[in-house]
Amino acid sequence: MEQKEKEPIEEASEEVSREFKTLINSQDLESLKQTQHLILGRLQDSNAVLSHFNECSENSYSEVSGDFSKNTRLLKSMKSDLDYIFQKLRSMKSRLLAGYPDAFPDDSKAQVLDRRPDLELPQ
Numbered sequence: 001m002e003q004k005e006k007e008p009i010e011e012a013s014e015e016v017s018r019e020f021k022t023l024i025n026s027q028d029l030e031s032l033k034q035t036q037h038l039i040l041g042r043l044q045d046s047n048a049v050l051s052h053f054n055e056c057s058e059n060s061y062s063e064v065s066g067d068f069s070k071n072t073r074l075l076k077s078m079k080s081d082l083d084y085i086f087q088k089l090r091s092m093k094s095r096l097l098a099g100y101p102d103a104f105p106d107d108s109k110a111q112v113l114d115r116r117p118d119l120e121l122p123q
Contacts, residue, residue, distance in 0.1 A: 079119065
């Protein structure tokens with residue numbers, strides 16, 4: 001664009017800018033800026049606190065994750081051992097009942113349902 005065409009555009013821009021300045025109260029604008037700075041400070045403080053918390057959590061998790069994994073494996077092993085033991089007990093009881101029908105009282109012959117919760121299914 002030529003210089004002659006730019007001058008009217010700049011004058012129009014300045015006029016629009018002046019009109020906008022008259023629409024906005026400078027005290028309200030300053031109050032808004034102070035509020036924004038206050039909020040920014042609070043957000044920065046919150047961010048610092050959360051960062052510190054995340055670091056502490058990460059350190060705590062790294063300290064206990066090995067024990068947690070080891071104990072989880074131990075519990076799964078114990079569960080499979082107990083399942084095997086209960087299976088063997090049911091098998092022995094059925095063999096005893098087959099060979100010695102009077103070995104158990106009448107109420108124990110009824111099939112007992114397994115009431116243990118399945119820990120692997122979400123509840």
